[in-house]
Amino acid sequence: MPSDPTLRVKALESLLVEKGLVDRATVDALIDTYEHRVGPRNGARVVARAWADPEYRRRLLADADRAIAELGYGGMQGEHMVVVENTPRVHNLVVCTLCSCYPWPVLGLPPVWYKSAAYRSRAVIDPRGVLREFGVDLPDDVEVRVWDSTAEVRYLVLPERPARTEEWTEQQLAAIVTRDSMVGVARSPAPAGGRSA
Amino acid sequence: MFAEPWQAQAFALALTLSHEGHFSWKEWSTALAQEIRRAEARGEPNDGSRYYDRWLATLERLVTEKKLSTRPALRQRKAEWARAYRRTPHGRPVELAAAQPPARAGRAARPGHRPRR
Numbered sequence: 001m002p003s004d005p006t007l008r009v010k011a012l013e014s015l016l017v018e019k020g021l022v023d024r025a026t027v028d029a030l031i032d033t034y035e036h037r038v039g040p041r042n043g044a045r046v047v048a049r050a051w052a053d054p055e056y057r058r059r060l061l062a063d064a065d066r067a068i069a070e071l072g073y074g075g076m077q078g079e080h081m082v083v084v085e086n087t088p089r090v091h092n093l094v095v096c097t098l099c100s101c102y103p104w105p106v107l108g109l110p111p112v113w114y115k116s117a118a119y120r121s122r123a124v125i126d127p128r129g130v131l132r133e134f135g136v137d138l139p140d141d142v143e144v145r146v147w148d149s150t151a152e153v154r155y156l157v158l159p160e161r162p163a164r165t166e167e168w169t170e171q172q173l174a175a176i177v178t179r180d181s182m183v184g185v186a187r188s189p190a191p192a193g194g195r196s197a
Numbered sequence: 198m199f200a201e202p203w204q205a206q207a208f209a210l211a212l213t214l215s216h217e218g219h220f221s222w223k224e225w226s227t228a229l230a231q232e233i234r235r236a237e238a239r240g241e242p243n244d245g246s247r248y249y250d251r252w253l254a255t256l257e258r259l260v261t262e263k264k265l266s267t268r269p270a271l272r273q274r275k276a277e278w279a280r281a282y283r284r285t286p287h288g289r290p291v292e293l294a295a296a297q298p299p300a301r302a303g304r305a306a307r308p309g310h311r312p313r314r
């Protein structure tokens with residue numbers, strides 16, 4: 001016998017489909033998109049483009065929705081994206097204290113820890129402590145900015161471009177951008193064979 | 198990522214209903230935040246592992262609040278699915294028609310009722 005939630009979802013889906021309120025093909029297509037097509041690789045391509053193309057970076061920071069749409073990514077809830085940039089002096093950290101809002105079109109679905117009460121509450125109260133648990137020990141002179149995502153605004157971190165990647169192609173750059181660095185629980189990704197800046 | 202298929206289905210149903218205009222995404226987030234708060238206040242696990250349970254509870258709540266369906270209809274349909282699962286031999290696709298008494302099974306098996314495997 002399937003689990004209780006399985007039966008409840010089947011009840012919802014079959015009733016809504018019968019009433020013509022949802023179309024099963026649309027639901028299936030969405031599932032396929034989120035299981036197979038959407039994930040942090042999308043965000044990595046956005047970050048790599050911003051590193052490789054200063055003009056794109058400027059557009060991304062000024063109007064993230066439009067710049068992200070240029071690469072073919074977009075949301076379904078009409079949510080507004082804002083990109084915040086890390087610098088040697090500023091580290092950005094993203095959380096959703098209420099309900100785990102997450103920039104799905106560019107990062108896919110959130111990891112379990114992002115949805116935990118511990119992360120949701122402590123990211124705001126003690127961001128440096130949370131970062132330390134993720135292995136990020138920030139010097140005191142680096143300011144930590146915490147961004148609380150909502151139904152209307154979702155944040156994405158633009159990490160710093162690692163040193164010694166000047167000759168890299170956009171594709172090579174995209175390959176080293178991690179999900180955690182775009183949420184802000186990791187510093188810049190380290191280029192292979194080197195250390196992060 | 199989704200740990201079980203029902204989580205993906207619940208996720209997609211919420212997005213679809215909102216996209217079709219049955220509720221705004223702000224209404225959704227507010228309701229979901231409430232469900233999370235209540236569950237955590239009841240002492241349920243708050244490590245993120247039960248996120249989609251709260252998602253599903255929110256979906257049921259908004260579907261009934263917006264009068265897209267009713268609690269009794271959801272309960273009854275859930276019981277029908279449970280019957281259908283019990284009556285379907287292992288390895289065969291489960292269809293809602295299997296929940297019906299044999300005399301009505303033919304009628305209930307029209308295409309509109311055919312559940313996805």
